[in-house]
Amino acid sequence: MLNATPESAAERVYREVKGQILTNEIAGGELISEGDVASRCAVSRTPVREAFLRLEAEGWMRLYPKRGALVIPIGEREARDVVEARTLLEGHAVRSVVGDDAVRGSLTARLAANLVAHRAADPADIAEFSRLDAEFHQLIVAAGDNPLLADFFVGLGERHRRMTTASVHRDTGVAARILSDHGELLAAIEAGDAEAFATALGAHLAGVHDIRSGERS
Structure with a gap:
């Protein structure tokens, strides 16, 4: 009340x-x-x-x-725009940290802790599951040490969460895929391989959010 x-x-x-x-x-x-x-x-x-x-x-x-x-439903154009923006921001952040062992080490430790908590979360608790998913990606962008880009990414966070929850509702297998993909993204950062990260991120976002290749509508 x-x-x-x-x-x-x-x-x-x-x-x-x-x-x-x-x-x-x-x-x-x-x-x-x-x-x-x-x-x-x-x-x-x-x-x-x-x-x-x-x-x-x-x-x-x-x-x-x-x-x-x-x-208002999530439109295909909106989903594509959010994924494109996230791809650019996260890719830029990883490229800026892979050459700095201290920053990369700190980031991978935080991501590993997030992944432990995420794996322990109940996928049926979609609010918490989607919060941890958003946090994983926000940690990556924040590590890029560009406050303007980090703030912009936080602004995308709510749309990101909504898209994630919609995807989990649509397909129960999405939750397991998110956890598996996050492990792959973490491994790429640990290895200092920005190109492998970019490839894995593109596949992750397209798969989780069912984004198909093609022209925008």
């Missing part, structure tokens, strides 16, 4: 609904109503309306007066 001021209630509704979108509890294409969300969160419609407007401004939903809010 959200016993709070209208401002904090709106923030909490925003975080709850957005979290459900990112973890695919509210799927793309689903129409949700202010009334249903207000009832579930035990608040009036005013903070729900404020939260919906914020989510619409961020591109997560489209509002239809007197009908509700449509959660």
